[in-house]
Amino acid sequence: MALRKDGDCFVAKCAPRNDNAVLHPSSFILPMKRSFSLRRGADFQRVWEGGKSFAHPLVVGRVRANGTDARRFGFVAGKKIGKATARNRAKRLLRESVRRYLPQIVPGWDVILIARGAAPQSEFKEIASAVENILRRANLLRNS
Incomplete structure (x- = not known):
């Protein structure tokens, strides 16, 4: 699922435009360095x-x-x-x-x-x- 920036949050591209499926940035997992x-x-x-x-x-x-x-x-x-x-x-x-x-x-x-x-x-x-x-x-x- 690809994400696009929408203000301070990221929104799933595959979600319908009228559906506000917003993902908070802190929920993303960063890999270990x-x-x-x-x-x-x-x-x-x-x-x-x-x-x-x-x-x-x-x-x-x-x-x-x-x-x-x-x-x-x-x-x-x-x-x-x-x-x-x-x-x-x-x-x-x-x-x-x-x-x-x-x-x-x-x-x-x-x-x-x-x-x-x-x-x-x-x-x-x-x-x-x-x-x-x-x-x-x-x-x-x-x-x-």
């Missing part, structure tokens, strides 16, 4: 080997201080999760969960979140709760 991503294999390896692990039935988290002011995240969904669509869904759910907590997360840490078998079938609320649980146990949330 690339600077928050662990991209290099060496970075993943460093967190994997030297990080502390926190487990939950839906997600496993590994965290390690990175010595900078950056917060970086990696998302993993192995073949045990299922086919590509299930793995991608699990990673999307994890990514969105982290994006919601990003302002509260303490800088200076690298975090890998690994989806477990039931993650793709779980609802977003359950995944978000699991991610919050891991971040709190790792003392990475500011107001914990």
Whole structure:
């Protein structure tokens, strides 16, 4: 659905002109910036080997201080999760969960979140709760 600017709000183009289907700008989801991503294999390896692990039935988290002011995240969904669509869904759910907590997360840490078998079938609320649980146990949330 394409959007057009109408004053301070955005209106769906596909909506009839007489229908005032107005979407507030704050309801739009912005993707997580690339600077928050662990991209290099060496970075993943460093967190994997030297990080502390926190487990939950839906997600496993590994965290390690990175010595900078950056917060970086990696998302993993192995073949045990299922086919590509299930793995991608699990990673999307994890990514969105982290994006919601990003302002509260303490800088200076690298975090890998690994989806477990039931993650793709779980609802977003359950995944978000699991991610919050891991971040709190790792003392990475500011107001914990």
